[in-house]
Amino acid sequence: MAKALDLNTYLDKEIDCSCGHKHYSSVKRIDIDKEAVKRLPKHIEELGYKKPFIVADINTWKAAGEAAAAELAAAGIDYGKVILDYEEVVPNEQVIGEILVAVRPGTDLILGVGSGTLNDLCKLISFRMGLDYIIYATAPSMDGFVSIGSALMLQHVKTTVDCQGPVAVIGDTDVLAQAPMRLIAAGLGDTLGKYTCLMDWKLSHLINDEYYCKEVVDMVRTAIATVMEYRDKVRERDPEAIKAVTEALVLTGIAMSFVGNSRPASGCEHHFSHFWEMRALMHGQTPELHGTQVGVGTIVALKLYHMLAEEKIDFAAAKARVFDKNEWIANIHHCYEIAADGIIAVEEKSKKNDIPARDQCIDYMEKNWDKIVKTIEEELPATEDMEKLLASLDAPVTPAGIGVSDEEVRDCVIYAKEVRPRFTVLQILWDLGLSEEYGDRMVKYFNA
Ligand SMILES: [Zn+2]
Numbered sequence: 001m002a003k004a005l006d007l008n009t010y011l012d013k014e015i016d017c018s019c020g021h022k023h024y025s026s027v028k029r030i031d032i033d034k035e036a037v038k039r040l041p042k043h044i045e046e047l048g049y050k051k052p053f054i055v056a057d058i059n060t061w062k063a064a065g066e067a068a069a070a071e072l073a074a075a076g077i078d079y080g081k082v083i084l085d086y087e088e089v090v091p092n093e094q095v096i097g098e099i100l101v102a103v104r105p106g107t108d109l110i111l112g113v114g115s116g117t118l119n120d121l122c123k124l125i126s127f128r129m130g131l132d133y134i135i136y137a138t139a140p141s142m143d144g145f146v147s148i149g150s151a152l153m154l155q156h157v158k159t160t161v162d163c164q165g166p167v168a169v170i171g172d173t174d175v176l177a178q179a180p181m182r183l184i185a186a187g188l189g190d191t192l193g194k195y196t197c198l199m200d201w202k203l204s205h206l207i208n209d210e211y212y213c214k215e216v217v218d219m220v221r222t223a224i225a226t227v228m229e230y231r232d233k234v235r236e237r238d239p240e241a242i243k244a245v246t247e248a249l250v251l252t253g254i255a256m257s258f259v260g261n262s263r264p265a266s267g268c269e270h271h272f273s274h275f276w277e278m279r280a281l282m283h284g285q286t287p288e289l290h291g292t293q294v295g296v297g298t299i300v301a302l303k304l305y306h307m308l309a310e311e312k313i314d315f316a317a318a319k320a321r322v323f324d325k326n327e328w329i330a331n332i333h334h335c336y337e338i339a340a341d342g343i344i345a346v347e348e349k350s351k352k353n354d355i356p357a358r359d360q361c362i363d364y365m366e367k368n369w370d371k372i373v374k375t376i377e378e379e380l381p382a383t384e385d386m387e388k389l390l391a392s393l394d395a396p397v398t399p400a401g402i403g404v405s406d407e408e409v410r411d412c413v414i415y416a417k418e419v420r421p422r423f424t425v426l427q428i429l430w431d432l433g434l435s436e437e438y439g440d441r442m443v444k445y446f447n448a
Pocket residue numbers: 017018019020021023213214215216
């Protein structure tokens with residue numbers, strides 16, 4: 001049995017950590033459990049709010065909002081509400097305007113009822129109004145519950161705006177367990193991504209001496225271990241299993257605020273997701289759910305890692321290569337199209353592909369290759385096992401299953417690393433001169 005998680009031990013205080021940093025999260029309370037809806041009035045009152053304003057859409061109102069409002073009314077809490085009348089809410093200027101028009105004067109708390117999009121809207125609205133917000137979660141679909149970034153569609157372009165996180169995350173496991181299975185599977189996919197992102201972080205710590213916090217890593221690992229204990233019960237919508245997935249997603253958000261960036265939650269599997277999402281949006285397609293993409297990205301990342309662990313590497317040949325920047329720029333234009341200039345600017349600043357950075361990385365790896373292989377083999381699950389787990393929830397396990405072409409599979413192995421200046425296994429492959437070959441091998445793997 002993994003040690004049980006009590007998320008509240010991490011909250012509402014500054015943690016003086018062995019990593020030398022002080023960790024703090026602005027989230028004051030987390031309650032993800034049976035009958036949480038009954039405790040909602042108590043949480044609101046204890047946190048000092050009197051006039052909440054509920055933001056829901058027609059689906060989340062039916063699934064959870066109505067019952068939550070009834071509890072508030074029974075407790076004598078004077079609430080207002082808006083129910084967004086869309087089957088699928090798009091977080092654009094019109095919807096933001098609709099919410100702002102509806103908010104009652106004197107509101108002292110925004111109470112979002114929903115998950116991804118509703119949470120993003122409430123982050124923005126509350127932040128712009130100088131209010132706090134609580135998210136009453138209806139689906140364990142992604143890991144952005146407590147992050148400060150709000151993903152919006154402004155002037156038809158997907159944009160992330162820094163806002164604020166919630167003061168509390170409340171989730172009733174009976175509600176969460178009734179979420180559409182594709183949302184639950186997406187949440188599980190986002191959780192599995194923590195395996196590869198933690199490996200990326202650890203290797204960057206070893207190779208580049210990047211800041212690393214073992215306590216934060218252990219915290220995220222414990223959350224994944226709990227999810228793995230319940231892995232066979234997610235399909236049955238077992239409330240304890242759903243609780244484990246939801247808590248893991250919330251906790252990884254806490255881990256991000258502890259570190260001050262998304263390192264503990266986002267590695268190359270997230271870079272794949274960003275890459276595929278950008279490509280889909282550029283071509284007028286609707287991208288898959290974030291967590292669903294991350295699930296597939298995790299499969300790709302695991303496969304790459306396991307292939308690398310079996311590689312006989314010619315370090316001298318890797319160092320002898322030249323970096324043809326003009327060719328690289330042409331390829332970035334090919335993959336990133338209208339976003340290419342922004343991507344090139346990231347590289348201008350980080351210089352991660354330059355020869356000195358590369359050679360330093362190669363030197364370390366040459367000296368420590370056995371240790372790197374051992375770390376990969378000991379800490380990463382088998383690719384096939386994670387495929388089986390996602391497939392058991394009818395989630396896609398191949399890029400084709402989420403509308404990604406063979407060319408995009410090859411390109412993402414080589415170029416998805418350019419979306420962020422963050423060291424991952426993709427940079428290792430690049431530094432060792434293996435990116436193109438591994439891109440081809442991934443295409444073969446998924447077509448076998
Ligand atoms: Zn720490």
